[in-house]
Amino acid sequence: MKTRDKIVFASLELFNEHGERNITTNHIAAHLNISPGNLYYHFRNKEDIINSIFSLYEANLENGSKPYQDVAIDVELLLGYFDAMFYTMWQFRFMYANLADILSRDNALKQRYMLAQQNVLHSSSNVLKQLVRDGFLAVDDDIVMELADTMKMMVSFWISYQLTQSGDATITKATLYKGLLRVLMIFKAYSTPTSLATFNRMELHYRSMIEQEGSQQAD
Numbered sequence: 001m002k003t004r005d006k007i008v009f010a011s012l013e014l015f016n017e018h019g020e021r022n023i024t025t026n027h028i029a030a031h032l033n034i035s036p037g038n039l040y041y042h043f044r045n046k047e048d049i050i051n052s053i054f055s056l057y058e059a060n061l062e063n064g065s066k067p068y069q070d071v072a073i074d075v076e077l078l079l080g081y082f083d084a085m086f087y088t089m090w091q092f093r094f095m096y097a098n099l100a101d102i103l104s105r106d107n108a109l110k111q112r113y114m115l116a117q118q119n120v121l122h123s124s125s126n127v128l129k130q131l132v133r134d135g136f137l138a139v140d141d142d143i144v145m146e147l148a149d150t151m152k153m154m155v156s157f158w159i160s161y162q163l164t165q166s167g168d169a170t171i172t173k174a175t176l177y178k179g180l181l182r183v184l185m186i187f188k189a190y191s192t193p194t195s196l197a198t199f200n201r202m203e204l205h206y207r208s209m210i211e212q213e214g215s216q217q218a219d
Contacts, residue, residue: 004042006032008056011049015094019169020050020102047106054109057095058116060088065123073134075198079205081127082180085155089176096159097171117152124148136195137187147190151183158182174213177206 001009010032014023025046029039043049064084068077095102103110125148131137132144139147158179159171181203188199 003034003038004052007039007042007049008052011046012053012056012091012094015053016092020094020098025049047109050102051106051109053092053095054112057088057092058112060084060091061116061120062123064088065120065127067123067126067130073131073136075201078198078202082184082202082206085183086173086176086180089155089159089179090173093159093171093176096156097163099156099160117156121145121148121152124152135192136198137190138192139190147186151186154183155179172213174210177210177213180206 007028011023011028014028014031023046025039025043026036028046028049029036032039043052064081064087071077089096103113125145128137128139128144128148129141132139132141158176162171162175162179163169184199184203184206188196188203191199
């Protein structure tokens with residue numbers, strides 16, 4: 001792996017583990033056993049590193065929200081969407097935890113974020129429309145976009161919401177699975193008689209994931 005890529009992934013790891021505000025470029029260089037000068041050869045500053053991490057975030061958003069094509073919809077396909085949502089939240093949790101502050105420091109990054117979110121909203125609404133056409137959801141056409149935006153809002157601010165509701169500053173995988181269950185509640189509310197069983201199976205799956213995470217933390 002090239003040094004530049006090592007810096008990006010090490011920074012992502014440190015930001016997630018300790019919080020972006022608590023990590024400096026010196027911390028990153030020390031973690032990689034390289035000199036600060038070597039780091040600055042590849043990146044001008046920490047904001048430059050965050051911009052590179054954001055490129056990874058954009059790619060994850062794009063890959064995780066693509067509408068399905070010419071396949072029979074089933075629980076596995078829906079779990080794929082929810083798992084992609086979980087992976088993005090977990091992999092970039094430092095950003096969700098401190099989103100307003102990060103974007104306030106870099107207007108160009110804020111514009112990139114807004115564009116990425118518009119693309120997610122467009123793709124997500126198309127997925128919802130497909131689910132309506134395939135008989136999995138009963139949603140009026142005129143509220144599909146608002147419903148997709150509501151789910152996007154829940155995902156975007158679930159982590160920061162949780163951090164304000166507890167004295168624990170640690171975000172666990174179980175925390176994110178609970179967020180997925182909240183999104184799933186919306187799907188169940190608009191489910192059809194033939195699709196409710198599928199969404200119930202998904203709910204059981206993620207509740208079991210929460211229990212597994214709890215058991216692992218207790219060991």
